[in-house]
Every structure is written in C-alpha cells, then in structure tokens.
Amino acid sequence: MALPSTYADRNCSLARALEIVGERWTLLIVRDAFFGVARFGDFATQLGIPRAVLTNRLKFLVQEDVLAHVDGEYRLTAKGLQLWPILRAMMTWGDAHYSPGGVKRTFRHEADGGLLDPQNRCEACGGVVPIAETSVEPGPGYTVFDTDPDPVSALITQPRRLLEPLT
Known part of the structure; x- marks a missing residue:
C-alpha cells in the first residue's frame, strides 16, 4: 500500500x-x-x-x-x-552512530564554559541552559577539510553563541 x-x-x-x-x-x-x-x-x-x-x-x-x-x-x-531539543537529539544520535571521531559540535554554557549534555544541562553548574546562553564550537569529531571553506562555513565553525547573527 x-x-x-x-x-x-x-x-x-x-x-x-x-x-x-x-x-x-x-x-x-x-x-x-x-x-x-x-x-x-x-x-x-x-x-x-x-x-x-x-x-x-x-x-x-x-x-x-x-x-x-x-x-x-x-x-x-x-x-x-521549540525545535532545538529535536535538533539536538538528532545531532546526538548522528554523532553516536555516524561520527567515529567523536561529536562534531560541542555545546557549552556561555556563563561558565561548562559542557552541555544532550538535554542542555551544564556539567559545571548543573542547570538547564537556555538556547540564548548556549555556545557552539567544533568538537573532537569535526573534520577540517584541506580546501578553504566558504565565508559562511568559516564563521559557523568559529566558537560562537547560538542565535547570534553572522556578521
């Protein structure tokens, strides 16, 4: 059917x-x-x-x-x-099953630098961190390619706060 x-x-x-x-x-x-x-x-x-x-x-x-x-x-x-937890769960699943080198992106609490677990809980302070206080950076499984990235990709791969517009 x-x-x-x-x-x-x-x-x-x-x-x-x-x-x-x-x-x-x-x-x-x-x-x-x-x-x-x-x-x-x-x-x-x-x-x-x-x-x-x-x-x-x-x-x-x-x-x-x-x-x-x-x-x-x-x-x-x-x-x-409200889609953030869904995206975060899918990234975690993808890292677990398709990223042998480790997580592609690491998420941190902007205030104290603590790593965030998949539920956005900070391992440093224990709090659940709002999206606006979350930063992202390349993780250990992130692959750097030999070719120069386009300008947008270059900005996205820099440590930065989520939702912060690219400049």
Missing part, C-alpha cells in the same frame, strides 16, 4: 509535524538559523541548496511561523525555537 502524499488530515501529531519539518532541507535550514545564518544568500552558500528549493522552504517556514522574515533576514520564531 502506498503512503499518502500528505498527512495533514491524519489523526497523528508526528505525521503533522513531518508535514512541516520533514522535507529534506528543512531541518538543515533550521539548524543553520540556530547557528546564526539569517540571510538568503548565506543559507544558499552554506547548504549548497538550489535557490528555488531554498526559496520554497523559507517561504513555507515563514508561512508556518517557524521563521519570521524581517528586514531581509530570517529569524526563528518562538515556535521555531
């Missing part, structure tokens, strides 16, 4: 959520928004996504109130920020 092309009319919250974030590029766009990417051209450069696909995904994410488009930049809304 073939799967239906949409699940919007189904009585399943997971199926409905997949209607919003289940497309191939969508979670990567949202991930990059957490990492500070805000401009169309920067998303296109960082992801290598076809511009027409990016246009459609951004438009849809704005329509679904995951992103807001203000003054030429895309920002996560309150609804979009």
Whole structure:
C-alpha cells in the first residue's frame, strides 16, 4: 500500500509535524538559523541548496511561523525555537552512530564554559541552559577539510553563541 502524499488530515501529531519539518532541507535550514545564518544568500552558500528549493522552504517556514522574515533576514520564531531539543537529539544520535571521531559540535554554557549534555544541562553548574546562553564550537569529531571553506562555513565553525547573527 502506498503512503499518502500528505498527512495533514491524519489523526497523528508526528505525521503533522513531518508535514512541516520533514522535507529534506528543512531541518538543515533550521539548524543553520540556530547557528546564526539569517540571510538568503548565506543559507544558499552554506547548504549548497538550489535557490528555488531554498526559496520554497523559507517561504513555507515563514508561512508556518517557524521563521519570521524581517528586514531581509530570517529569524526563528518562538515556535521555531521549540525545535532545538529535536535538533539536538538528532545531532546526538548522528554523532553516536555516524561520527567515529567523536561529536562534531560541542555545546557549552556561555556563563561558565561548562559542557552541555544532550538535554542542555551544564556539567559545571548543573542547570538547564537556555538556547540564548548556549555556545557552539567544533568538537573532537569535526573534520577540517584541506580546501578553504566558504565565508559562511568559516564563521559557523568559529566558537560562537547560538542565535547570534553572522556578521
């Protein structure tokens, strides 16, 4: 039996959520928004996504109130920020199963430098750290390529606070 092309009319919250974030590029766009990417051209450069696909995904994410488009930049809304635990869980799963060198990105509590566990609990102070107080940096499994990275990738790989716009 073939799967239906949409699940919007189904009585399943997971199926409905997949209607919003289940497309191939969508979670990567949202991930990059957490990492500070805000401009169309920067998303296109960082992801290598076809511009027409990016246009459609951004438009849809704005329509679904995951992103807001203000003054030429895309920002996560309150609804979009709620995706962080899901992204974090998927990164942890990917590191555990597909990163033999260790975690690709390390998350820290900005206030005290403590490492964060997958639930965003700081090992230094024990508190659950809000996204706005979380910094990200390359982890031990991060691979440095011999070629020069594009400017967006170079900025994203620098230690930085989540949600801080790239400059």
